[in-house]
Amino acid sequence: MDKQLATILFESLASGIRLDIFRLLVKHAPTGLVAGEISTALALPPTNASFHLKAMTYASLINVTQEGRYQRYRANLTVMQSLIDYLTAECCTGNPDYCFDATKASSCCDTD
């Protein structure tokens, strides 16, 4: 997890719609949902849902697989775990004493 990817992931989560999409997909893991189910569930115009799904896919926050004419989206829990690790490491960089009990983070104190 480098700074660039972290920034892209935060951008990806920094929208109510995208956060809702991610939460919805987590709730439906590991099956995932197809695009139409997502836009229906969140009452979004399909184009808008597609716009955000594309951004989230680019960020690797979600994955997509084709199923005939459907596109099935799934939350990428692995990259989310990496982001959590990154945040935890950021929080104790150089200062484990002043950072809760996160010193167990394996990648603690990396730079960039």
Added chain:
Amino acid sequence: MDKQLATILFESLASGIRLDIFRLLVKHAPTGLVAGEISTALALPPTNASFHLKAMTYASLINVTQEGRYQRYRANLTVMQSLIDYLTAECCTGNPDYCFDATKASSCCDTD
């Protein structure tokens, strides 16, 4: 940690400049840095640094205290810990089986 605060925090982290500021402040915890030190360290025009510092302060990602004519900023590690907890909980909402070893998260499976 509700969805609204989480979104604000992600917005706050979703910028290279603000992420740099946060990382810099974590590195200097718990002393913190005054505004001038931050803009100098990151080679930012003071107005631009102030713009981002204000946004981050509003998001509660950092705290500010006045020291005479200086404004000292510190990373808010507590809110960062809350955000990590929120992300961890999000990742296992309703699906602990498909989410690494995050099931220990106390607030797992909350909604909004």
Added chain:
DNA sequence: CCAACTATACAATAATTCTTGAAATATAAA
């Protein structure tokens, strides 16, 4: 009080992101 300094507020512009309908693409079904 006055001069120097720190930092923010304001204003104008630039840049980016968001939203939506219409059109296009692709797959499936009849």
Added chain:
DNA sequence: TTTATATTTCAAGAATTATTGTATAGTTGG
């Protein structure tokens, strides 16, 4: 093959966010 369905791409405008210089407010030390 023709029609229907699912999804995306495109284009345009709306809205938001970022950047920077200048001006202002507040603080310190002489």
